[in-house]
Amino acid sequence: MMDWLLPPPNWSCAAGLVLDSFFAGLRKELPEFTGPLTLFGSVPIQLCLDDSFTSADADIMVSGDPAPLRAVAKKLELTAGGSLRPAFGLQLCPSHFFRTTAHYLHRAHMETRHGIRIVVPHVRDVLIGKLHRSRMPEQEGIVLKDLRAFQRVRQLCGGHPNEDDLISDLLECGPYFRLPEHDDVNHFRLNVLDLWPNLFGRSLDVEKLILQPLRKMEAEARGTNHPSVSQMLDDLHPTRE
Template identity: 50%
Template sequence: MSWETPPPVWDTPAGRMLDAFLAALKKDAPGYSEPLTIFGSAAIQLCLDESFTSADVDVMALTGNERLREIAKTAGLGATGSIRAAYGIQICPPQLFRTTPHYLLRARMERRHGIKVILPHLRDVLLAKLHRSRAPDQEGLAPKDRRAFQRVRELCGGHPTEADVIEDLRLCSQDLLIQAAEEPNAFRLNVLDLFRSVFGRGLDIENEILKPARQALGTVQDVDHEEIQRRLASLRPDRD
């Protein structure tokens, strides 16, 4: 990994909102010891670009989400808070932040008001955006997600590069498999749209992502499928 996420700037809209929430959490739950993960566009604003705004500050907590929502609401920072027109603290379950499985190894750890704050690397923040669901008639990547990739690349010397994204996709290759379900795989479609709109080319998911991922796991074997079919056809077992 050749680039790092800058340290957070707390004097930003998202930073001030988050700072107020953490202060309220420290006051109302002084024994709170769980880490909180900041993701979504607020993480980009907090660590990279103050002008990159979002309607919510997404905060992931493993447990106690209802209590955290109550604290945010009491402090006027939640969904019905007094300054909700600009920003709001959105307490999210872990399922809403899906990225590379090892994101904690390259995340930035901070302490604010005694609370442990996890800031995932920007490449993990961006990858998680590709799990966004799609409208039935959607064409192309969601504009705000495309802007996020473009802005981070602009400010980080071209990162994430194609190689960065491909490396990360291989780490979560199972999410790219076509499922036997009625709904299309939104992550797969968003990845394909990302490469077309940001990198200006198509992506061969099988040969660039899935096959190398299988090889990395040591599960690929050179199989002559035609020979297998011939052998199966020659068996012709008798049935009662």
């Protein structure tokens, strides 16, 4: 599996200090809580690569009910608009908010801070997660701040993620390419298609590079007598419509 090394999180940067204050306060207010908490969005980029790549919010995925943790963040004035750092707040999110490659935990950084298990996904998995951003009606192109995230990571990581990296990761995201029910828009698929020419100067042949290899891998792994799997793959649609 392709990969590239990152430095450990810098907890002394602006985002790191806010997060560490929250972990310490959480330990005091909810001593029975041990995590895990998964950091996503732009936070891993700030912690591991560029502390100036700021965002208004720090996204934290919570396993279980995020409400008690939100109450602690509010008490500590660490939510959006809190007094510790104006215009910067913690967003405590349920687990389905962070969708990325199937094996992201294999390359994530993990540590315990103030008795709480913290997961910092590799930036390549964080970038894949950004491709799930919902699109506005009549939107043309990928959201600029997401494109900038890809560009900044590539600038700081020697050109990674390159095309091979991204294709490798997208091959772990087959179900995300399925057409949604009720003729809704597949935001993930459109964001992928819009990303490619911005990074690599050409369009992505989803059918050839993603869907055909997925069908082949499924056939080799399960055999061909599995109509449910075959049907699922046949439902994957490579076009923008």
